Amino acid sequence: MTPITIGADAPDFKAKDNKKQDIKLSDFKGKKVLLSWHPLAWTPVCTDQMRALETNFEKFQNLNTVPLGFSVDSQPCKEAWATVLQIKKVSLPSDFWPHGKIASDYGIFDETKGISARANIIINEDGKVQWIKVYPSEQLPDINEVLQVLSNNQ
Template sequence: MSLIQVGAVAPNFSVKDNNDKPLSLSDFKGKKVLLSWHPIAWTPVCTDQMRALENNWDKFESMNTVALGFSVDPTPCKKVWAVALGLKNLRIPSDFWPHGKVARDYGIFMEEEGMSQRVNIIIDEKGIVQWVKVYPLSELPDINEVIQVLSTM
């Protein structure tokens, strides 16, 4: 499957977050949603990416935006990692089973590596993809760029 395109209807999903609570894209109708995909928990760049989302939580809230830190790591792993990172607000959903299904639906699953690419996807209040950016695996996404894009929507 190819990378999801701007203007596409964002595929709905039903997964569990780091607290083992169900989470679906449809839960956030009327809000913008940032799907911030990181390849794998416990790595330095992924850690910085999740901390940037947590540190800007209030800014996202003020922009009617829900940020979600997605990866294919299993829920128990994400739970412990969220505690280790001191996440208070950010939900970090697990796309573990069926393994990478959501990442596949968005065209960002890397079959050989068994994980997602590093990608930010912004979905508007009506469920339409408005922005997609793929980053090199070793590159920390620029949170200020993401906030700038959200501020123009």
């Protein structure tokens, strides 16, 4: 697994989210996009990671950033999970089919486990990878670190 490099063009994608909407990176030109990858829904650390996105949604908006909570779970799974977690503002796109293609395009798909790494990838307003951090799967990403990176690069 070799993550995409900083400065690279971010690969465009199209994925259905928890609200059954098509989400495309190219729709967010002029905004920063946070791809917050979690390995699997319904697990404790992933739950806390997605709740942190929802809790800080207004801060992301103030930083001209769209947070997206990605995983390889199916769209119906993401929809049910978002309902249980009461995630209403943040979009949770599914990288289910072709399985893990988007994670693979970003170099964070674990072929042996069939899941993505836990990672945060920031894409700038011009569609370039601005920042990437891959975490141990059991580690909750520090949302304040992500917000600080976004604040420093306005």
